[in-house]
Amino acid sequence: MQLLTVDEFSEYIQKNRSVQRYSSSQETKGSHPFWALPRERIDADLHGIYTKLSEILKGIPTGDRELAHLLRTIHKVPQIKRSSDLNIGLVGAQGAGKSMFLSALFDMEGISWSGADGEACTRTVVKFAYFAPNSTSTESESFYAEIKFLDNRKIEEMIREHVKDLKHYQEDVDGSDDDEPRVAQSYEQDEADKRRHDTAREIFTVLFGSEKEFMHYWMSHPTKEFMHFCKLKCLEAMKECGVPDGRNSCIRSGNDAHELMGKIKHFLADVKGVECLWPLVDHVTIRFDHELLKYGAVIIDVPGSGDTNLSRARHVEEIKDTADIVLVFADTLRIASDNSAIDTVQSCVVSRGRDKVKFVATKIDALLKNDLNNCGGETYDHIRNLVQDAGEKARASEDDGDAIKALQLGQYITYLERQLLLRYSTARAAKISSTLAGKLGGRGGADSVKVFHISANNYLEWQSKPMISFRDQPPLPPECTNIPAIRQYLFGLLSPRNFDDVAYHLYNFLPNYLQKIERAINESDRDADLGSLAQEFDRRMDELIKDHLSQAKQLFQKILENTLLKVCADTAVYQKQVDAKLCNEICKFRSPTFNKLMKNRGTLPPKASKAKGLENGCSYNRDFSNIIAPAILKWASTYVDRMQPMRQSLIELAAVMGHTVLSMLNMSSANVMVVERAKKKWKPYRMALKVKMEVLMDEFEKIHKNAVIGGTMEDGRQNCLVATITDQHFDATLDAELPQNSGCHSAKRKNQETRIKFQKRTLTERFSGPNSYFVDDVFKIFYDSSSKNIDNLLDEHFQRIRDIMEQYSASLKDELPITYKVEQGGIDVRADIARAFPKFEKMVADLQKELPNQTRAQDDGTMYLTDMDGASTLATIYAQLSRKRKQGAQDNAKAKVKKERC
Known part of the structure; x- marks a missing residue:
């Protein structure tokens, strides 16, 4: 990162006085051969085969089961069957920056409620998955959300937890212990107990419609009856949301992210003036069209630690367990000392391995007071000297009446200040990565948990306007926000899976389908x-x-x-x-x-x-x-x-x-x-x-x-x-x-x-x-x-x-012969297919050539029994292999003893 001189900056500002908004479509997705495939051509050719064959098969006569089977399964030709989705979990405390990151990742402000509202408040697990616009509907909405509610068992657990929090907090306040007075406890625990109590009251107030109604049920009914009323109220609330009988989910849709978020916000978080049903929600799945989601990523935003209800916290843990890859988020200003985040990383490493866990340091451009002034070193001193020198020249230019020169020097000072922040952020990121590597126990290099240092806010500023003037350009270039780096990392995870899916479709499914066509037009093969x-x-x-x-x-x-x-x-x-x-x-x-x-x-x-x-x-x-x-x-x-x-x-x-x-x-x-x-x-x-x-x-x-x-x-x-x-x-x-004691008089019972x-x-x-x-x-x-x-x-x-x-x-x-008489219409259709069949074969062969170094499994004879001595059951095979293993261990031990004696 070489600094520009004043003269060099003059040429630079001419080109960068105003720049277009950043577009992620310019980014490279990696070097995997999948991205080099002519995907548009593959899709077009597959649809070409589908369209041509569909036209031919339209006229099949009723009762021609063979041709009917081809027509019934032809929709699979252009649809490459995808592998199971790759679940990517986002984990971190409230306020760590996950919601802002999601907006940056998808190039879409408002896709997360916290990001839309500017507050860290998401209380529900949110999944982001793919939806092809108008693929299953003629409606114009392109954003869909499925709100799935907790099942009856988990609702009961949640209610029981809240009742316990309410009941025992009141007992503590009343000092109802029978043999010992209530002693003073820590401020932190008092606040935690109060939060749980307040959350319980809030939820029950929502369920019963008012605090007065809630208190009436709470004071006039035994605990078990109160819990029963709560469950009924939960079912009523779900029904009012449009949940059909026998199901536990409902659908909302919108034309854009903001419209959809307005319809589902009360399922996600606390919203003033709205009955918030997030405590009853299992998770919300938001679907829309985005490349990451299209290629099989499912992003799971896990709530922070704000929800103190233990049953919900355990439920969130269960969902987090489904994540194949985990990104742990923490604020840059406290990440190195954030024991909770470090413990989360270590826990995920234990269960998944280091290669499937990444640490994400957010808000890398955030500064404490005087951070830039206090940073020392030759580079920083040099930039400060340049700033001071440029400032003096700018004032001299103003005195001389050269406003253009003064303006350019002012812009140069802005450039230098941005470079100072960029260098400070880069150096701090390197230091944090080194510190975390030591704390996380890696041996360094590839063995360490990788840390991404990001600024989602800076990245979104690069997309705020169609054209961004130099004055409004964020201090960090888009690539230095590392949002593109995370996207490339995720695409790198998805590329081999998608490549294998394409290869299987071209080398297995299509040849098998062509064989079915060939049998339909060639009776001699039966x-x-x-x-x-x-x-x-x-x-x-x-x-x-x-x-x-x-x-x-x-x-x-x-x-x-x-x-x-x-x-x-x-x-x-x-x-x-x-x-x-x-x-x-x-x-x-x-x-x-x-x-x-x-x-x-x-x-x-x-x-x-x-x-x-x-x-x-x-x-x-x-x-x-x-x-x-x-x-x-x-x-x-x-x-x-x-x-x-x-x-x-x-x-x-x-x-x-x-x-x-x-x-x-x-x-x-x-x-x-x-x-x-x-x-x-x-x-x-x-x-x-x-x-x-x-x-x-x-x-x-x-x-x-x-x-x-x-x-x-x-x-x-x-x-x-x-x-x-x-x-x-x-x-x-x-x-x-x-x-x-049952023997005592009721008035004197002890x-x-x-x-x-x-x-x-x-x-x-x-x-x-x-x-x-x-x-x-x-x-x-x-x-x-x-x-x-x-x-x-x-x-x-x-x-x-x-x-x-x-x-x-x-x-x-x-390959069995047809057992029914083929009508003339079926004969004509088969003749049409036969004329088009060579073209289909050539198109499939040409598509297969697009896959580099693609090899199919060859029969190498390894599946035949070799030295299992006629074993034919798993138990006998296991017994023989166990004996051979033990005998091998004994022979090695004898050889070692003999060698030592020699």
């Missing part, structure tokens, strides 16, 4: 024997898949049970540590502190309590997780070791299934030509089986990793294994009703024990009573959830294998 082959294949494969699925479930469950049994032998040791934590810590606190812990489910932030030992906050979920973590890690190590042969075992199982199919074809009564044709058609499906098994193990390893993270609370999130138990224990303890002693006894019994043993419950839930996840995963992937088999069977049935 053979009735293929029908008997297909029927036999269906029968054998249905039995085979059921059998192998059952074997897989049994083997996976057996390994899970055996490895957990070794850990469960030490549960008494872990339970003893849990009991010590309860008796020596939690139950030692006085009544107000104990109830505060129960109310907050064992977790308090720093400064929330003045009680001894809680000054820096606490998380008993983390403490309990730390107690059982050695057991979980011990299990994980054993489990990984036992599962190591499984990947190759599943690949060999795919080979067994492929071998079974080939054997069945060889043993069929069909003639040799039919069998050879069926074998040739089987090759790509056989390779697909291997791929499915590889993907199965990839998904299994992800489930295993998440189970370990949830069990150890390694990522620090409250949605962890022990929380599924402790939440219930803490809530039940807080809500426990104190029993009374409590058997004080309320706080009863609560502490209740908590202890729930953790280690005769019917509950906390550590056992933890491992039972761990086993049940792991077992369920494994079964679901196997069901899902074996269904995909079944789909492969059904596709192969359908390909055989497609």
Whole structure:
């Protein structure tokens, strides 16, 4: 960044006196070959094939099922099937700049309510997804929003939380503890309790229509009845929004972002004078046309930490878990010391890996008082000297009456001040990146979490007017705001997925469709024997898949049970540590502190309590997780070791299934030509089986990793294994009703024990009573959830294998002779298709040539059994591979000992 001299600036200002607004269409999307594809030509040719063939097929006679199938499926020719969407989560505290970033990312002010209103207030999860204008509607609106409400279970949890906040805040104010006076607590906790109380009152006031009506129900009905009324009010509110019966969502639309936002703002945030229904909303999906969204990105804007309702906070965590890539936002002025943001990054790194987490420092042009004046260094001093010198020359020019020269020098001073800010921002960004790299534990380079330093406000200023004069030009050039860099990063994530989608469509779908056309116009390629082959294949494969699925479930469950049994032998040791934590810590606190812990489910932030030992906050979920973590890690190590042969075992199982199919074809009564044709058609499906098994193990390893993270609370999130138990224990303890002596006269009835002693006894019994043993419950839930996840995963992937088999069977049935008489109209249509068919083939071949270095999977014979000694079930394959692995380990150990002795 070399500074311009006064003379050089004179030429510069002539070219930049007024510049056009910045357009993101000028940006490059990266070097991936996908962006070099002639996408417009591909789309045009695909639509050309579709249009021509559609015209020919319009006149097919009724009852010609073959041609009707071609017509029914022809819409798939121009529609390239896309991979699943890439979910990109935006995470950060309120006011971190996410909403402004969204407006900059999409080149569209007003697309986020916070960005439109100028306040950080979004309270609902908002997803941004693609909608092609007028693709499904004749209406003019091009912006749509689907508002999905919480289901009944989550609404009930949310209401229960707010009732608890309201009830226990009032108890604290009334000082209703029966054995100890309420002690002073920290200002921070008082404010947090008050916010929760005020939020609860606000929401109930909205539900009941007025505070008077809400207080009437609250004061005149028991808690359970009040909650029932609240649920009815929630259903009424949803119905008034136009939610159809049996559904939990409604639609809003608009011609532009501002119009749409005006219609949905009360679903997103607090808006004065409007009944705000955001507490009932699961998430809002906003759809419109944008390149990022078109190519498969779904942007998920996660609310900041302003919502103190625990059930909603947990719900937000669940949605955040669906993000494949996470961008963590923090304000530049405090990012290096923002422990919350740093902890969020570390948590996301644990669950996703460093390459899928990015840190975003916002407002890089923001300055504290005298920042620029205090920055020292040769470069800054040089710029200041130039500013001072130019100022003196400008004043001299004014004295001489040379207004033009004075104006140019004034513009030069503006240029220098902008350069000073640019250099300061760049240097500060480099320093912050270095500091964060050390805090985040990376080894540097590619191993560190990348930090994007952005200024969304500066970027939007470059788009504020069609032409921007030098005086109004923002201090940072568009590329230095790093909004284009983030866009390029996201396009880089999307490009390989889109390239693979195009390649699959051109190399797989279109050739298969052409084969169907060719069979329709060429009767000689049909053979009735293929029908008997297909029927036999269906029968054998249905039995085979059921059998192998059952074997897989049994083997996976057996390994899970055996490895957990070794850990469960030490549960008494872990339970003893849990009991010590309860008796020596939690139950030692006085009544107000104990109830505060129960109310907050064992977790308090720093400064929330003045009680001894809680000054820096606490998380008993983390403490309990730390107690059982050695057991979980011990299990994980054993489990990984036992599962190591499984990947190759599943690949060999795919080979067994492929071998079974080939054997069945060889043993069929069909003639040799039919069998050879069926074998040739089987090759790509056989390779697909291997791929499915590889993907199965990839998904299994992800489930295993998440189970370990949830069990150890390694990522620090409250949605962890022990929380599924402790939440219930803490809530039940807080809500426990104190029993009374039934033998006493009602007027003289006394409590058997004080309320706080009863609560502490209740908590202890729930953790280690005769019917509950906390550590056992933890491992039972761990086993049940792991077992369920494994079964679901196997069901899902074996269904995909079944789909492969059904596709192969359908390909055989497609070549059966027509069993009905083809009418003259059908003959004429087939003749027209035959004349156009060579052109279709050439167009597809030409399109395939547009894909560079595209290779199709070749049959390399690796799917045949090699040295499995006739093993035909997953259990026998796994057993043989396990023995070979153990024998290999023993041989290596013997060789090592022999070498050391020599």
